[in-house]
Amino acid sequence: MRAPKLPLAYREAKAYFYGLEFFVNRHTLIPRPETEQLVERTIELIRINQGVLPENLTILEVGTGSGNIAVTLDLRLRNAQIVATDISEHALEVAGRNAKRHQAKVDFSLADIAPAGGKFDLVIANLPYVPSSRLPHLPEEVRLEPRLAIDGGRDGLRVIKKLLSRLRELAKTRAIVALEIDDIQADKVTQLFRQEFPSWQISAEKDLAGFDRFVFGLSPDLAKR
Template identity: 25%
Template sequence: MRLREALKTGLNTLVENRVPSPQLAAELLLMHVVGCDRGYLYAHPEVELPGPAANRYFLLIAERSTGKPTQYITGHQEFWGLDLEVTPDVLIPRPETEHVVEAVLDLARRNGLGREAPLRMVDVGTGSGCIALSLAAEFPRATLWATDISRPALAVASRNAARLGMAGRVTFVESDLLTCFLAARASEPAGCGETLPNAVIPSPSPCHSERSEESLHFAQGELREESRPASQDLRDSSSSAAPRNDELDSLSRNRLAFDGNFPGTFDFVVSNPPYVGAKELDSVQREVREFEPQVAWGGAGRGDEIYRRLIPQALAVLKPGGWLIVEIGYNMGDAVPAVFGDGWTDVEVRPDLAGIPRVVVARKGWVLGAGCLGLGL
């Protein structure tokens, strides 16, 4: 069977099964089997596809016809020019999320900060590591952390860092949002030091200052309950209560556990949190609803609850003049900005290329309730 015939047969099967973007899926799966790029498929349509390869291709087509995303079948997804490993343990990176990276670049540029700026950044809910690793590629002198409540997701992100030659650039931390950076009591640092097979965590770690580069350790936030099911993780990450003033004060007073520093250490906090609300479940694509980890995309409450927890935590760990940049849902252009209160300035909603609200950026004031005087580097 020739490449042209295989592609046509695969495409027809996907169309019959009403698979979204069938042409793209058929091409990507054939490229995966052949080990070529799209240009080769169309430049050499008469090349014979060996029997075993053809059989494998049609098995993958059948798998895609069940609704399983192409990226989980091939194990790869491109993001910001990086070839990332993806598994069912992580949300598949979307092109829209690149707007978060673009916002960091834009804000850094506006403040006269180039690629060599020694910025400190943290990516909350890193998943595959797509945002953190993109920022590491753009800012070679930046110090980066990335948190996630899912240990399997952190393993994927760590492998991506190693594959891309960035194993020493990002510290991956198991944590519910930013709680790992905020000790419950000033005298007690967050717990850490468990071994995570296959994870590549740079030395020094944010908790222990003396570790070899070869050690396979990762930091663990003390507030995580090891036995909690994923559904409980989701509920805990979606508290409906708005941040109280005493919560803001408490967070701003708490000691930053890592590095022995105090809150006010990061220039940028970035996140693509789970923001799909319960009322939107019926509109969620089958591929997302049945195959992608729900803890990574939401499905509970109104969808904006996660921001009500993240925003006061970010206020605590940002430097005066630092920025919080979050991705939002298409219908959250009013709800999320309304969560920002005292201590924030320059709150702005930025649209994606289709004009849909996609990213909210906000700056921490120099003093709570005051305007911002600079990045505080």
């Protein structure tokens, strides 16, 4: 039987994200172009709301993996204070290496969702969202990425639901929440989000391929455009 071929990023131990080179290995998800769009749109929302959000933003990234989101945000938002969590010690080692490489100031923490205490102006996450039943049908190279970073449980929403259930303790009164999701989950995630925050502006947005890929939540006094 032919052995599975490692993705190029793992063979070269590097991947590019937002114009930056990141070290990756089999303990971390390989950064995707769609996630660049998540970061770009999030930065746009922050800039739209300058003067309403504080200058020194507090940011929580859940499920940091290689640290690509947290590091990029630190380099683009120079006054931000960023906490990035993961449940994998190996992933956090990779993330710390990437932060050091790019001289980014990120507080990495081994935690399920978030460390105790603290509220944030921005909560951002690209969490596992593939339903367990679909894992055997993923492309071979994707199946070689860490299951911990891909498997979202029976409905693909196990970890996303956990995050949404804790947002009240994590998000400040004025805050942005930015999530990457599976394209079939937009209706369900926006519904769950509205149950937690009925007064917020919550919407799904498409990726460059035209799929519903992101859900953004903004507190009532923030602007989307």
